[in-house]
Amino acid sequence: MMESKTHEVTVDIVILTIRKKKLEVLLIQRGQEPYKDKWAIPGGFIRLTENLDDAAKRVLFEKTHVKDIYLEQLYTFGDPYRYPNARVITVSYFALIRSDDLKLEAAAGLNIQQINWHSVYNLPDLAFDHRQILDYGMKRLRERLEYTPVAFQLLPRKFTLTQLQRTYEVILNTDLDKRNFRKKMLSLGILNEYEEFTKASSKRPARLYSFNDEIIKAQTGFVVDI
Amino acid sequence: MMESKTHEVTVDIVILTIRKKKLEVLLIQRGQEPYKDKWAIPGGFIRLTENLDDAAKRVLFEKTHVKDIYLEQLYTFGDPYRYPNARVITVSYFALIRSDDLKLEAAAGLNIQQINWHSVYNLPDLAFDHRQILDYGMKRLRERLEYTPVAFQLLPRKFTLTQLQRTYEVILNTDLDKRNFRKKMLSLGILNEYEEFTKASSKRPARLYSFNDEIIKAQTGFVVDI
DNA sequence: GCAAAAGTGTTCAATGTACACCCATGC
DNA sequence: GCATGGGTGTACATTGAACACTTTTGC
Known part of the structure; x- marks a missing residue:
């Protein structure tokens, strides 16, 4: 089964967003074998002089035309049978993006391939072991959310507490109590409160908040990059 | 700087133990360039038809002659300059071992190299980026300990609460309150209590406990393998 | 009988959870 | 004036933290 004489190494990126009130993942329909026409998470080969994070950023940019988003290494998958007829080890990453930052037409225009958001609860069959990678990415996102405010990567700069x-x-994937949620968020001291409100669309306007960049950076090392 | 035309991929393993009441890491003194005579964490190349966990197990066995210990993938390091004159990506693992399970003479006998335990707080200069890998391993161990009972991997099957x-x-690397610690551990319901006691060496005998394998497995997926 | 480690409970603070009503707006 | 989502506080349970003395043994 093994034709290659060397290891090849790729990055594959689980790109998650929130769209239409659902958690969605960016998938590309493969234009060539193996797994032609199957959907897959975006990926690409790592260049010899490129470090792993840079490779992930490059692939992300090539496929989505988006820069400067949250990106974190997930796990490395290297089953010798995961890729037909070659030994391909993949270093997986996960990325968070505001879905309106990404114009799928532009992204698709760069390639011939189909590119689309898919609800993580309603997925097609995926190529390779990409289902496993995606599940791992979602698990990581949930873990992250429990003790870091990664959610700001998915929201506009200013947002309401309900958002x-x-x-x-x-x-x-659960319901939260409104009062407890607000109490908790406000007590964390990571939000800036504005005297601005949403322009009502037939209901009471909501106060806008933003994340406090300095505190986020101090607590997590994330640089807020809007 | 880059002579190779392909990626090479290794595993490197942070092997931790508790010995002489200190946290120690297994290091091998390199017998060849690059970094000849420097200390390094054990590692080796991944074979083409071997999956990553198996490669880590094999390297672990080759270097330590020990099988069936706790092993977990850590992180993948791939800076193009981390290894002189070649592109070597390394998938790092961390392992926990009971130090008396490992006879260093036997391990050293297999190779010519020096092999030794080193306190993690008193380390020599390490080869490559191994210091970074080791720090990452210790961080992971501490995280694990906060919500899983990995400590059993470092203790004999039966142990006292003080151990x-x-x-x-x-x-x-901190002191804990005896009463609170015992209360917490017992309340977790993961310990079996025995009517056996240590044979006193001039002080009051202590009750022996073991971890409840079924509960550990259900909670963490670890198979206890003594 | 004394040195040395084992063993044991209570109080307080902080955090998380459950729960229901009034408010501001557009129509 | 009513429908819609925004906004607010209190009581209770759970968890974590601080803290000191008695018990059992070998010598």
């Missing part, structure tokens, strides 16, 4: 709560609910 | 507490203290 923030919906983000948590979608990721954790 | 267990010392294990936690050494790993976390």
